[in-house]
Amino acid sequence: MPKLIRLYIVNVAIGFAIAxxxxxxxxxxxxxxxxxxxxxxxxxxxxxxMMIMFNGVVFAGVQFAIAIMRMADPDDxxxxxxxxxxxxxxxxxxxxxxxxxxxxxx
Numbered sequence: 368m369p370k371l372i373r374l375y376i377v378n379v380a381i382g383f384a385i386a387x388x389x390x391x392x393x394x395x396x397x398x399x400x401x402x403x404x405x406x407x408x409x410x411x412x413x414x415x416x417m418m419i420m421f422n423g424v425v426f427a428g429v430q431f432a433i434a435i436m437r438m439a440d441p442d443d444x445x446x447x448x449x450x451x452x453x454x455x456x457x458x459x460x461x462x463x464x465x466x467x468x469x470x471x472x473x
Contacts (some may be wrong), residue, residue, distance in 0.1 A: 378434045382427025383419070389426070390418045 394415070401418075405411040413436050 374434060375431060379427040381421040382425075384431035385426045385430070386419050386423035389422055390415060393418070442452040 394405050397403075401414075405415045408414075
């Protein structure tokens, strides 16, 4: 199996494991009365499955993004150096004059 595919599968599995732990923590601490929804209703397993899937997608994406960003070499940082600061140039603007005089509303 190619290394990139293996990296993706491992990080997605880690992300979904984090999602399972997160949803278990939400149910255990009864956040927004989720314990009642999941444990005491007939279709609570659907709510738990949806929370795990949706959080799993988010956590898996974040986990994979972190793994990819950590692969960069420390030497890939942009080199320091002189910065060229832009000097603002003066711009003269002349406004058209009104027939009604100064301070007239348009």
